[in-house]
Amino acid sequence: MDSIDIEVILKKHNTTSKSDIIRICNLYLLTKTLKHGSTFTQFSNVENSILYDDVEKIIINNSSQENDCNIDLSKAIINWYIYTLNKHGPQNDNCVDESGEEINLSTQWILPCFDMNNLWETLIYDSNIKEDLLKYAITIMKFADKGIDANVIACNRVILLHGPPGSGKTSLCKALSHKLSIRMQKRYKQTVLVEINSHSLFSKWFSESGKLVTKMFTRIKEIIEDPNILVCMLIDEVESLAHARDLCISGNEPSDSVRVVNAVLTQIDQIKGHSNVLILATSNMTAAIDIAFVDRADIKQYLGLPSATTIFHIYHSCIEELIKAGVIQKKTEFEDCESLKRKNCSSSDNMAKHLMDVSQASVGLSGRALRKIPFLAYALFLNGNSVNLEQFFEAINGESYCSGIPAKNTF
Ligand SMILES: Nc1ncnc2c1ncn2[C@@H]1O[C@H](COP(=O)(O)OP(=O)(O)OP(=O)(O)O)[C@@H](O)[C@H]1O
Ligand SMILES: [Mg+2]
Known part of the structure; x- marks a missing residue:
């Protein structure tokens, strides 16, 4: 039997129960022609007043069959995901450095959010890259949650997307976090996406950077402490934080840059003990990334130029x-x-x-x-x-x- 994922995005402030929403959406969809990727929105008051009042959009997903075939709802197992979008924009996590200057350590979104709605649908690839990555990410989270020993079944919960500029790496990391928050909604009461600001972590007093990295991870660990919050951590252009150490050692003394990489790797090893964290990294310069970081990635996905x-x-x-x-x-x-x-x-x-x-x-x-x-x-x-x-x-x-x-x- 086919398994279909149906997302129902609710308007805010509705009073209808989830079971009623599911019943009404199901009846409505049985009257429609459904394909993978079909969306329904702007319901008329005549069709159904609950759909009109409460439902913003319905999205149909049948990842096992990404083609033009019609979906028969009556013969499918349906996974329903009912949610509202967080309309508050991102929040910056700032700190003050030793010179009294404010530094932005990271930017955080509560997911699923309005800013990333539709992002997933707008990204188009030659193969099933998106669906496969979502399956990987869900499996990574499930394995960790079941307490599977990462020393037996190796899993660091790190996904690395690499490829040429403009191939959608950053967008896909955000869209993947957004989708994951929806698919994991029964397990986690909230999902937070933390985008690390690699550039400002390199303070103008470079020797500070190691300390800033540690400070930033300490703040993120405070969120991770709550097992009911899923934390997706995005390290964009990871080569700037995890620069290949063998390229920056001069003489016998480890440089500041090496200290930063050491701090990042140590911190990643510490947080990977928590089951509620997923690390997403991007790079268009894989050769410049420290091999120890690349080695930690469970999935290394190349995103190329479109056909x-x-x-x-x-x-x-x-x-x-x-x-x-x-x-x-x-x-x-x-x-x-x-x-x-x-x-x-x-x-x-x-x-x-x-x-x-x-x-x-x-x-x-x-x-x-x-x-x-x-x-x-x-x-x-x-x-x-x-x-x-x-x-x-x-x-x-x-x-x-x-x-x-x-x-x-x-x-
Ligand atoms: N495969 C794709 N399908 C549709 N749109 C795409 C695709 N790839 C990129 N885009 C568009 O390009 C924009 C830029 O993508 P994004 O910033 O995620 O690329 P990137 O790989 O992170 O680039 P960079 O290496 O320069 O950081 C996106 O907002 C999206 O609109
Ligand atoms: Mg990018």
């Missing part, structure tokens, strides 16, 4: 957003990438074929560059006028061509 098919999906989502906003006028429906692939790219839909050609011409650009192209194309080639799809494709083509010169990957 033409993935670029099609990314452009498609950008165009849908511009159509929704009325910036592009759409005369006819255009097919999505999945149905085009099934037809072996011999679609009768000219728009889809045209977009596939544009996507092929954009291979080599990063996800970050691709998401900027529709905006740049609109600003530079269309002079802010309302346009149809064909005109827009021409403009994207022109812009992606310009972005490819002189260095596609560094855009």
Whole structure:
């Protein structure tokens, strides 16, 4: 039997019980065509007053079957995740250094939060990277929670994402923490994402850095002490904190930089004794990371540049957003990438074929560059006028061509 994950995002201040919400959502979904990734929002008052009053959005996930097949709810095991989004923005954890200057040690979010809603859905990869990482992360947390001896089944609860700039490493770490907080909601009453500010930890008096690292971890350990809080710790651009020590030793004396790396590794080894912590690290310079850190990572996932098919999906989502906003006028429906692939790219839909050609011409650009192209194309080639799809494709083509010169990957 298929297992389906259904998320129901509630509006704040509702009084309806969870069981009633599940019953009503189930009845509503039985009347709909469901696929992996389907979302439902903006319910009408006529459809159901509880849906209208209480439910913001319903998201369908069937990670075992990421294709275009219809999902039969009556034949599936449904895992329901009912939650509200935290609308308070991030909080900074600051401290004052020896010179009296304020230093930002980390930024913290209570998850699931409004800022990261949809982030997961907007990230598109060639394979099932996202779903696999979520499965890894859930397994890591479950193993730790069951008290499995990490000396027998090695598990340090460290995930390292690496790859070229703009490939979505930081975004995926945040989106993964957001999803994990939802999937682990029955086990943990709260999830906190702590993004370490590696740059400010390097104080201008460099010798202070080791102390600052220890101070920051001490603060995080205070949160971890509560076993009902899940802590996702994001160390972005980890090579700046865990710089390869053999590259920075000069003479026999360990440099300040080496002390920082030693402090980071010692602190990680201390917190890994707690089952409620997951460490997510990113890097686009793996060769510069200390081998002892890389060795601690349970999962090392490479995120590369998107293929033409993935670029099609990314452009498609950008165009849908511009159509929704009325910036592009759409005369006819255009097919999505999945149905085009099934037809072996011999679609009768000219728009889809045209977009596939544009996507092929954009291979080599990063996800970050691709998401900027529709905006740049609109600003530079269309002079802010309302346009149809064909005109827009021409403009994207022109812009992606310009972005490819002189260095596609560094855009
Ligand atoms: N695979 C992708 N699918 C869709 N959008 C993407 C993808 N990769 C990157 N993006 C877009 O690029 C933006 C930047 O991504 P992000 O900052 O996470 O990249 P990064 O790998 O951390 O880059 P850097 O190495 O420069 O820190 C994201 O907000 C997202 O909109
Ligand atoms: Mg990044």
